Amino acid sequence: MSSVPRFWRNLGSRYNLEGTRCNECGENFYPPRNVCVNCRRVGQIEPYKFKGTGEIISYTLIHTAAEGFEGQAPYTLAIIQLDEGPRLTSQVVGSPEKIHIGMRVRSVFRKLGEDGERGMIYYGTKFVPENA
Amino acid sequence: MRDVAIIGVKNTKFGELWERSLRDIVVEAGIGAIQDADVSGKEIDTLYIGNMSGGRFIEQEHIGALIADYSGLSKNLHVPATRVEAACASGGLALRQAIMAVASGYSDIVVAAGAEKMTDVGSEEASSALAAAADREWEGMAGATFPGLYAMIARLHMHRYGTTSEQLAEVAVKNHKNGHLNPIAQYKNLITVDQVLNSIMVADPLHIFDCSPITDGASALVLAPADVAHKYTDTPIYIRATAQASDTIALHDRRDITTLDATVVAAERAYSMAKLRPEDIDLVEVHDCFTIAEICAIEDLGFAEKGKGGIVTANGETAIGGRIPVNTSGGLKACGHPVGATGIKQAVEIVTQLRGEAGKRQVEGAEYGMTHNVGGSGATAVVHIFSRER
Amino acid sequence: MTIGIVSYGAYVPRYRIKIEEIARLWGDNAEALKNGLMVYEKSVPDIDEDAATIAVEAARYAMARSGVDPDRIGAVYTGSESHPYAVKPTSTIIAQAIGATPNMTAADFEFACKAGTAAVQACMGLVGSGMIDLGMAIGADVSQGAPSDALEYTAAAGGVACIIGKKESELAAIIEDTYSFTTDTPDFWRREGMPYPEHGGRFTGEPGYFKHVTNGAKGLLEKLGTKPEDYDYAVFHQPNGKFPSKVAKTLGFTKAQITPGLVVPKIGNTYSGSCLMGIAATLDQAKPGDRIFATAFGSGAGSDAFSITVTDRIEEIRNRAPKVSELIKDPIYIDYARYARHKGKIRLA
Numbered sequence: 008m009s010s011v012p013r014f015w016r017n018l019g020s021r022y023n024l025e026g027t028r029c030n031e032c033g034e035n036f037y038p039p040r041n042v043c044v045n046c047r048r049v050g051q052i053e054p055y056k057f058k059g060t061g062e063i064i065s066y067t068l069i070h071t072a073a074e075g076f077e078g079q080a081p082y083t084l085a086i087i088q089l090d091e092g093p094r095l096t097s098q099v100v101g102s103p104e105k106i107h108i109g110m111r112v113r114s115v116f117r118k119l120g121e122d123g124e125r126g127m128i129y130y131g132t133k134f135v136p137e138n139a
Numbered sequence: 140m141r142d143v144a145i146i147g148v149k150n151t152k153f154g155e156l157w158e159r160s161l162r163d164i165v166v167e168a169g170i171g172a173i174q175d176a177d178v179s180g181k182e183i184d185t186l187y188i189g190n191m192s193g194g195r196f197i198e199q200e201h202i203g204a205l206i207a208d209y210s211g212l213s214k215n216l217h218v219p220a221t222r223v224e225a226a227c228a229s230g231g232l233a234l235r236q237a238i239m240a241v242a243s244g245y246s247d248i249v250v251a252a253g254a255e256k257m258t259d260v261g262s263e264e265a266s267s268a269l270a271a272a273a274d275r276e277w278e279g280m281a282g283a284t285f286p287g288l289y290a291m292i293a294r295l296h297m298h299r300y301g302t303t304s305e306q307l308a309e310v311a312v313k314n315h316k317n318g319h320l321n322p323i324a325q326y327k328n329l330i331t332v333d334q335v336l337n338s339i340m341v342a343d344p345l346h347i348f349d350c351s352p353i354t355d356g357a358s359a360l361v362l363a364p365a366d367v368a369h370k371y372t373d374t375p376i377y378i379r380a381t382a383q384a385s386d387t388i389a390l391h392d393r394r395d396i397t398t399l400d401a402t403v404v405a406a407e408r409a410y411s412m413a414k415l416r417p418e419d420i421d422l423v424e425v426h427d428c429f430t431i432a433e434i435c436a437i438e439d440l441g442f443a444e445k446g447k448g449g450i451v452t453a454n455g456e457t458a459i460g461g462r463i464p465v466n467t468s469g470g471l472k473a474c475g476h477p478v479g480a481t482g483i484k485q486a487v488e489i490v491t492q493l494r495g496e497a498g499k500r501q502v503e504g505a506e507y508g509m510t511h512n513v514g515g516s517g518a519t520a521v522v523h524i525f526s527r528e529r
Numbered sequence: 530m531t532i533g534i535v536s537y538g539a540y541v542p543r544y545r546i547k548i549e550e551i552a553r554l555w556g557d558n559a560e561a562l563k564n565g566l567m568v569y570e571k572s573v574p575d576i577d578e579d580a581a582t583i584a585v586e587a588a589r590y591a592m593a594r595s596g597v598d599p600d601r602i603g604a605v606y607t608g609s610e611s612h613p614y615a616v617k618p619t620s621t622i623i624a625q626a627i628g629a630t631p632n633m634t635a636a637d638f639e640f641a642c643k644a645g646t647a648a649v650q651a652c653m654g655l656v657g658s659g660m661i662d663l664g665m666a667i668g669a670d671v672s673q674g675a676p677s678d679a680l681e682y683t684a685a686a687g688g689v690a691c692i693i694g695k696k697e698s699e700l701a702a703i704i705e706d707t708y709s710f711t712t713d714t715p716d717f718w719r720r721e722g723m724p725y726p727e728h729g730g731r732f733t734g735e736p737g738y739f740k741h742v743t744n745g746a747k748g749l750l751e752k753l754g755t756k757p758e759d760y761d762y763a764v765f766h767q768p769n770g771k772f773p774s775k776v777a778k779t780l781g782f783t784k785a786q787i788t789p790g791l792v793v794p795k796i797g798n799t800y801s802g803s804c805l806m807g808i809a810a811t812l813d814q815a816k817p818g819d820r821i822f823a824t825a826f827g828s829g830a831g832s833d834a835f836s837i838t839v840t841d842r843i844e845e846i847r848n849r850a851p852k853v854s855e856l857i858k859d860p861i862y863i864d865y866a867r868y869a870r871h872k873g874k875i876r877l878a
Contacts, residue, residue: 017276022626038277065298065396067290068343069282074267076282078877079576084287084342086391094391096278100575101543102861108298116585116626118577119280128613129280130581130622139543139859 011127021131024114026093028055037093059114060137061089066099066106075120087112087134101135111137140242142529144368144375147176147361148487153475154325156355161190161197161256162209164357168480169210169252172359176248176371180212184246186220187236189229189253190479193222195268197259206252226272227428229253230358230482231383231512231521237362238381238523247364253483254357265353269478272515274389286350286429288390288516290342293431296397297344299446302434304344306449308335310430311348311472313458318469320459320500325354325475335430349430354475358483360490365529374494379415379507380524382408390516401520402439402511409509409522410441417441420524421505422492423463424485426513427470433457436511437465440522459500467492467500482512486523493527532653533700534691534837535597535663536846538590539809539853540583541687541796544573545860546868548682554865555677562682567770571685571797573863573871574671580609581619583688583802584669585626590850591665591690592627597699602629602692603661606651607637608644608668608801615721623667623690633661641717642766643827644668645689645801650707650833652693663694668801675725676874683769685797689805701843702812702821705836708749710741717828728828734772737830742766742776745832746824753836757781760836761819764807766826767793773807782822789814790823796857808837810853817841 017038019025026037030051034043037057043050066085069076076082083099083106099106100117112134119129149171151164165188173180188206193199203220204213212218223233230253237251257265270279273288296302312332318324335348361371368375384404387393394400410416423440427433434448442463443451451457457465468474468488471481489508491497510523547570552559563569574583584607592599605624612619620635638644638651645668652664669688674680694700716737719726729737742765750756757763763786765773770793777787790807799806804825811821821837869875 013276014280018625023628064391065291065295067287067294067345068340069284069287069290070339070343071266071284071286071341073270073279073282073284073287074263079282082282084282084291086291086396096274096281096283096389096391098282098577100577108295116582116589117575118579118582120282128579128581130585130626131280133577 014129022116024057024059024132026055026057027052035091035093037089037095057089057091061087061112063099063106063108063110063112064088064094065108085134098133099135100133101139103136113137141244142365143238143241143378144363144365145360145378145486145490146363146368146371146375147172147178148490149175150323150358150484150487151356152323153354153356153477155258157258159355161193161199161254162205164256164355165206165252165254166209168254168357168359169250172250172361176361178248178361178371180216182248183212183218183250184248185240186212186218186250186252187223187233188220189223189233189482191224191226191229191255192268192271195271196265197256225519226514227426227478228482228512228514228519228521229479230484231510231523232482234360234482234486234523235381235383235521238378241362241364249362250359251362251483252357252359253480255477255479256355257353257477258355262353278389284342286342286345289429289431290345291390292396292435293344296431296434299397302449304336305332306453307349307430307434308332309453310427310433311335313452314427314466314470314472317459317467317500318473320498321469321474324469324473325352326469326473345429345431351428351471351476354477356475356477356480356484358480358487360483360486376490376493377526377529378523379526380409380412382412383519383521384408386518388515388518393517397435398445399435399439399513399517399520401517402436402513405520405522406440409524413524415507415524420463420507420509422467422489422502423465423509423511424468424470424488425465425511427466427472428476428513430472432513433465433470440509440511459502464502467497467502482510482521485510485512489525493525530657530695531697531700531703532657532693532695533703535694535699536591536595536692536701537689537809537812538587538594538850539687539689539806539856540586540590541572541856542574542578542583543859543861544575544863544871545570546573546863546865550865551682565771566682567774567794568683568797569794571683572687572799573868574686576871578686579613579671580611580669580688581613581622583671583686584619584623584667584690587669587688587690588623588627588665588667591692594846594850595692597663597692599628600632601663602627602665603633604652604655604664605629605633605635606648606664606666608640608648609637609670610639610641610644610719610800611671611673612637640831641827641829642768642800642803643825643831643833645805646825646833649691649693653704653707656693656695663692666691666693668805670800670802672798672800673725678725680726680728683798685799687796687799687802687806689802689809691805699842700840701846702840703838705838706749706753708745708752708834709831710745710748711831714830716830733828737828738768738772738826739776741830741832742824742826743779745834746780749834749836755836759820760786760822762789762811762815762821763787764790764804764811764821764823766804766824767791767807768798768803770794792853792857806853812839812843813847813852813854815839815843817843
């Protein structure tokens with residue numbers, strides 16, 4: 008990651024699932040978009056906060072980790088559809104051995120990564136099985 | 140607009156080319172294609188080069204100028220050179236820029252090249268550079284890798300259509316079989332389904348043998364107006380369609396995770412432009428960065444019903460001699476995947492096949508060939524159709 | 530003026546390691562340890578959990594339980610001895626994550642295991658003086674015990690957040706008074722940059738824990754003119770099961786009074802979360818009108834005693850967030866290798 012400002016400017020979205028919504032067509036966006044994909048120029052974009060519940064669309068158990076994620080491997084990555092509509096990519100944590108497509112999940116606050124021992128620690132949202 | 144022909148082609152050897160630099164391999168491919176076309180440097184109007192990440196792989200940007208220089212096209216001739224980037228679709232887009240330059244009449248003789256030198260960095264850094272083709276902030280920062288993204292495509296494809304790991308493995312087995320017949324291929328060894336299934340898991344359900352390798356390589360094409368192509372070669376191959384489409388950068392934002400809409404739309408545009416249908420195509424080079432990607436590609440390009448890509452592959456319909464031979468070069472899987480070169484290499488393979496020069500892997504009587512090149516997990520797709528007759 | 534607890538939230542990671550598993554590695558007698566410590570297993574953070582993430586989860590539960598507007602939180606103070614950064618506040622992370630920023634103040638506290646209750650007292654002061662409307666005090670730790678050290682059997686992970694306010698209709702429990710007893714007693718410490726704390730062995734007992742807890746508790750009882758039998762429940766800092774049981778007996782509290790809040794046997798010592806975890810577990814089951822006596826201890830050394838009376842409001846808010854018993858009911862047991870990995874004892878190159 009290694010860019011503090013780049014991470015920091017999205018803290019609201021990463022910590023609290025703050026996205027946007029187009030009041031013209033009613034579609035919700037996470038991560039936030041400033042231009043509505045449906046209405047474009049005539050879209051009415053305003054901030055929108057997501058509840059943090061949803062379900063798993065697809066998932067994988069990553070054995071060969073992304074750079075900076077070696078200490079977490081193997082880890083579960085999933086595409087999650089939030090109840091308010093948009094989809095996002097996130098880790099599912101908490102030993103989700105019973106993970107399956109359609110499983111209900113809820114958001115939790117976790118470390119996403121860190122820039123080595125000396126650098127910044129990045130916090131944000133991950134998901135756990137809803138009943139966990 | 141003018142019709143466009145390809146009059147010269149050349150691939151370098153694909154693989155881990157430890158002794159050779161980016162400039163070495165591009166010059167070999169470029170000079171080779173120029174010799175194949177029998178054009179002189181003075182005739183070249185412009186140069187397009189597909190290169191995904193010189194900055195990350197060799198800490199070199201300004202690739203266009205570098206290549207023009209070391210190809211001998213700068214100091215005296217001052218030939219314009221443009222680097223084109225669309226992640227793994229950089230090569231396909233470079234070809235498309237070259238076609239448009241010739242078709243528009245702006246340029247006559249144009250070189251379209253593609254190259255990537257990936258082994259100067261370690262495999263972790265290479266993977267990290269490749270991951271930049273996804274959404275860095277909203278996929279990468281969650282820990283996504285490219286195998287991970289395609290694994291999620293595979294998982295849903297399996298869940299929805301009953302596609303199996305064995306069927307995925309059949310893609311790799313077939314592509315190694317083709318690579319076995321291709322002198323430039325990185326992997327010429329034959330493999331079995333069991334070997335694929337027993338190879339280490341990278342991102343469940345994708346094994347290491349479901350993944351294309353990290354490769355050094357360069358490819359080049361020389362393009363000319365179709366009207367003058369016969370001045371240079373007895374076997375010009377004609378461009379019948381060039382089409383490109385975009386989709387969301389992040390996989391999670393797609394309409395359907397198991398369909399690359401960019402591929403579907405680019406293919407529709409290409410078929411329409413060429414006035415052809417899938418059943419008219421004799422062979423296709425598709426973007427099999429992972430085995431699941433080939434299964435989705437043959438579905439999305441219209442060669443198999445949605446969800447039937449695995450069955451079609453396991454039935455042998457995509458093998459040489461089958462209904463629609465796919466990836467006769469060995470594909471990205473066995474021939475190798477030097478990302479910026481791949482889209483050009485695909486065209487070199489189709490031209491070689493349509494010329495009837497593919498040797499043991501020749502598809503007999505091929506009249507129409509297609510290439511399909513994808514950037515990222517499907518945010519860019521570019522499709523070209525080629526023909527033997529004008 | 531009435532000051533009290535508007536809401537509270539607890540969080541305990543799901544992973545546990547059993548005393549037997551740690552003892553297996555070091556060749557110790559597990560039965561003797563369990564009998565001696567009255568601790569049977571301890572909580573372990575996930576690979577991606579630290580004091581900040583635990584504090585955020587607890588803080589969010591406290592917010593959910595209260596239903597208050599986050600803009601009303603005028604201060605977030607987090608007590609921990611495992612703040613993720615040596616310099617850079619944990620409390621700003623929590624404040625941002627509960628939506629309380631930016632018109633507020635925040636700072637981190639450290640006083641070994643009583644940093645959380647020190648934060649409670651600071652919030653009481655700010656709320657009582659009218660400087661802020663509501664304050665959030667948190668105690669959270671992913672405490673460290675050096676491999677094979679006695680602390681390794683108990684050093685656990687967990688946290689509790691309390692929202693402190695003074696609007697009577699909002700109070701789930703009234704804090705009648707608080708009293709502290711402090712001396713400079715080096716029974717336990719961790720130097721800057723060192724990964725594991727050092728401790729004085731048995732010196733942590735009498736001159737540390739017992740002297741300070743006893744004097745703090747007695748001080749408050751005298752100040753209020755109350756007696757142990759005036760309380761329905763009692764909570765004492767629980768570094769293990771034995772110390773709070775022993776100090777309760779010395780002070781005249783019964784086993785029945787301390788049992789509801791004694792969570793250490795199942796989760797270990799959550800350090801800055803420890804006494805607050807006992808208070809949270811007690812609030813989870815106390816009835817309106819019940820009185821709770823609590824004394825936290827922090828090495829170094831000091832104690833903070835509190836006298837608390839539960840109000841009718843507790844029944845309204847209790848079930849809006851998980852109870853401590855719910856948080857700890859479904860553990861995932863791990864072996865020492867995985868524990869070592871979760872705790873960062875295995876270093877990747």
